[in-house]
Amino acid sequence: xxxxxxxxxxxxxxxxxxxxxxxxxxxxxxxxxxxxxxxxxxxxxxxxxxxxxxxxxxxxxxxxxxxxxxxxxxxxxxxxxxxxxxxxxxxxxxxxxxxxxxxxxxxxxxxxxxxxxxxxxxxxxxxxxxxxxxxxxxxxxxxxxxxxxxxxxxxxxxxxxxxxxxxxxxxxxxxxxxxxxxxxxxxxxxxxxxxxxxxxxxxxxxxxxxxxxxxxxxxxxxxxxxxxxxxxxxxxxxxxxxxxxxxxxxxxxxxxxxxxxx
Amino acid sequence: xxxxxxxxxxxxxxxxxxxxxxxxxxxxxxxxxxxxxxxxxxxxxxxxxxxxxxxxxxxxxxxxxxxxxxxxxxxxxxxxxxxxxxxxxxxxxxxxxxxxxxxxxxxxxxxxxxxxxxxxxxxxxxxxxxxxxxxxxxxxxxxxxxxxxxxxxxxxxxxxxxxxxxxxxxxxxxxxxxxxxxxxxxxxxxxxxxxxxxxxxxx
Numbered sequence: 001x002x003x004x005x006x007x008x009x010x011x012x013x014x015x016x017x018x019x020x021x022x023x024x025x026x027x028x029x030x031x032x033x034x035x036x037x038x039x040x041x042x043x044x045x046x047x048x049x050x051x052x053x054x055x056x057x058x059x060x061x062x063x064x065x066x067x068x069x070x071x072x073x074x075x076x077x078x079x080x081x082x083x084x085x086x087x088x089x090x091x092x093x094x095x096x097x098x099x100x101x102x103x104x105x106x107x108x109x110x111x112x113x114x115x116x117x118x119x120x121x122x123x124x125x126x127x128x129x130x131x132x133x134x135x136x137x138x139x140x141x142x143x144x145x146x147x148x149x150x151x152x153x154x155x156x157x158x159x160x161x162x163x164x165x166x167x168x169x170x171x172x173x174x175x176x177x178x179x180x181x182x183x184x185x186x187x188x189x190x191x192x193x194x195x196x197x198x199x200x201x202x203x204x205x206x207x208x209x210x211x212x213x214x215x216x217x218x219x220x221x222x223x224x225x226x227x228x229x230x231x232x233x234x235x236x237x238x239x240x241x242x243x244x245x246x247x248x249x250x251x252x253x254x255x256x257x258x259x260x261x262x
Numbered sequence: 263x264x265x266x267x268x269x270x271x272x273x274x275x276x277x278x279x280x281x282x283x284x285x286x287x288x289x290x291x292x293x294x295x296x297x298x299x300x301x302x303x304x305x306x307x308x309x310x311x312x313x314x315x316x317x318x319x320x321x322x323x324x325x326x327x328x329x330x331x332x333x334x335x336x337x338x339x340x341x342x343x344x345x346x347x348x349x350x351x352x353x354x355x356x357x358x359x360x361x362x363x364x365x366x367x368x369x370x371x372x373x374x375x376x377x378x379x380x381x382x383x384x385x386x387x388x389x390x391x392x393x394x395x396x397x398x399x400x401x402x403x404x405x406x407x408x409x410x411x412x413x414x415x416x417x418x419x420x421x422x423x424x425x426x427x428x429x430x431x432x433x434x435x436x437x438x439x440x441x442x443x444x445x446x447x448x449x450x451x452x453x454x455x456x457x458x459x460x461x462x463x464x465x
Contacts, residue, residue: 076402132403204372211461212365214437214453222436223428230427239391239410239422240432243343244336 084120138167
């Protein structure tokens with residue numbers, strides 16, 4: 001990685017600052033919860049449709065072919081290699097989040113797998129009983145108390161929020177494609193292999209998702225937001241009251257008028 | 263014909279058995295169901311080959327008796343539930359059940375060498391609404407799988423499931439509200455029915 005500020009990042013940060021200032025605008029009264037978590041829904045849906053088209057036309061077919069050619073054991077080794085590098089970044093974030101013991105365990109995992117696991121291809125630490133603790137910078141910002149902000153769908157990258165997007169540049173700086181001095185083609189290769197290898201592992205999950213989601217966009221958005229909340233330990237909310245039990249004090253809900261077609 | 267004494271002892275045995283069932287702790291219940299289901303899947307070649315119909319039979323027999331499906335559906339429908347007529351509630355419940363069983367079944371056909379482990383409970387013994395935390399372990403990272411259970415008339419029943427930090431029923435709430443907003447409760451029923459028909463056509 002070169003020492004100076006990557007020009008692509010500069011544009012990114014500018015775009016983010018713009019978005020962040022838009023997101024900070026006060027919420028007008030009468031907006032629904034849905035509009036609050038996803039004020040850019042119309043735009044996000046367009047990006048989502050673009051990503052889906054790209055996935056159907058390119059990524060999914062490539063990943064399917066890749067899964068047929070590359071044996072599962074090799075795919076796991078490749079996945080482990082990338083996950084090992086992510087472990088180092090997780091450990092840094094655990095330290096930033098004030099969890100020194102978890103951070104030390106993560107650093108130990110990274111050391112063991114790098115040295116004895118052939119640069120991370122074998123996950124020996126897991127077999128020794130040291131579990132992976134995932135961390136990234138968006139999560140760290142959340143632990144520090146920053147709100148998630150509006151939901152954002154990025155082209156190629158996928159679901160995100162304002163806060164997670166602020167964490168993205170640092171996450172990328174610590175990702176394999178920037179860690180080594182590879183040149184542009186090398187960077188692309190490292191990134192593409194990770195993408196295809198990950199997508200190949202999700203082929204089954206993608207089929208299940210198609211079966212269960214009434215509206216894939218909403219389902220993915222809500223699952224992503226829940227998952228991110230759980231990653232910063234905000235999952236201990238009590239469950240909603242049971243509406244099937246009679247509660248005479250509850251006012252009956254009013255079905256909202258239909259929304260205009262998008 | 264049964265003698266009166268044997269009839270009484272049978273009746274007592276049945277009482278004892280049902281009593282023992284009600285006493286089962288929520289984590290023990292989850293562990294029993296998980297182990298039962300995983301063992302059954304591992305022993306069944308047709309399920310491993312992807313026969314979803316076979317899984318549905320298994321899930322109906324082993325899992326559904328311990329699920330409060332009315333509460334699951336009502337929670338997903340949320341505040342609109344009370345507006346639905348009893349017939350609509352019944353249809354919602356049936357269609358949602360078909361959808362969820364299909365999901366669960368699809369996941370079960372992926373089972374190979376997994377086992378389930380309990381994580382420590384954070385609830386008090388007198389609680390009647392608890393979260394049981396488990397981990398599915400196999401190759402790769404363990405998968406977090408948690409259950410919300412409530413005690414109704416002495417028996418514990420599952421009413422939500424968490425996969426990797428995502429509560430499933432909670433996750434349907436916005437999708438359901440969106441469909442109800444667009445086409446009312448009947449619109450949601452039609453949407454669920456369509457989804458199930460399309461999925462059934464593929465298997």
